[in-house]
Amino acid sequence: MxxxxxxxxxxxxxxxxxxxxxxxxxxxxxxxxxxxxxxxxxxxxxxxxxxxxxxxRSVDELRGLVLTRHLPPWLAAVDAAVAGRDDARERLLAWARGNLDQAARSGHGWLMGIAREGALPEQLRRELADVHAGSDAVTGAWRELLGPGRPADLALLVAMTHQLVDAGFARLDAGDDAGAVTEGVLAALAAVIDARVGPDR
Incomplete structure (x- = not known):
């Protein structure tokens, strides 16, 4: 033995x-x-x-275990950043900040590189998608800001929110200052919100 x-x-x-x-x-x-x-x-x-x-069982499983170490805490931290905020505008900004904070801490490009390299369990793939898609948090906040009905630009506004955060991820991966990246993304997102629904919503 x-x-x-x-x-x-x-x-x-x-x-x-x-x-x-x-x-x-x-x-x-x-x-x-x-x-x-x-x-x-x-x-x-x-x-x-x-x-x-x-x-x-395999190197892919080991790769998945490394991702499992980082992704659930990432998603939990973003959920915690958004939780308890009644104002939809603040939830959108908190969601963006939470994701950028986690990307700066964990290394977004490094984690995405692991995901691209090999096969991953389906649950991990869904969690990776949540990092980029924001699950229902972004859509729900925009629905609240836009009011009753289904405005024609809902999908566009949700996509723009995701793309602003993705742009922040890319700049963090390139080595830009995390504080400056976060400030820039939040300012841009606030401008989109204000342009669509006004600064008081």
Whole structure:
């Protein structure tokens, strides 16, 4: 039986898996998603390559576990930023700020690069889509601002909101100052809101 470095086999398994996820993140942050291979992560952790598959089924699964570490906290932080705000205008601005804050903390381009590199579980793909689409938060806030009915420009305004935040993601990925990027995106979004419904809504 292999020697374990923990009081129980389960704890040993959890420790090694955590070390594998740490190593995978380190490798991808420094070398890009393509640098993650079974050989590279096994070497980083100090286990035999074939032992890797006692902890994960594939390198894609390991990539997904790294994403799982970052995406749920991202989405929870954005939800928390929006929660409790009765004013729809403030919810839109909080949603944009929350996403940009998380992109600055976690590295949007790095996370999206992981997602593009290989197969991911469907749940993770939905969570990635939520980062960009804003789930129902953006649409709901715009509906409230625009009033009853279904204004013809609802879809356009929702798309513009997403695109402004995506532009902020791109500038953060390019290395621009996070504070300046956030300020610029929020000013642009506020201008769109004010132009459509007025500054007092």
């Amino acid at each position: 292999p020697r374990i470095a923990a009081p129980t086999v389960q704890e040993h398994h959890e420790r090694v898996l955590a070390a594998l996820i740490d190593a995978a993140e380190t490798i991808m942050r420094s070398g890009g998603p393509g640098a993650l291979t079974a050989a590279a992560v096994s070497r980083e952790v100090g286990i035999a390559r074939n032992s890797l598959y006692s902890y994960v």
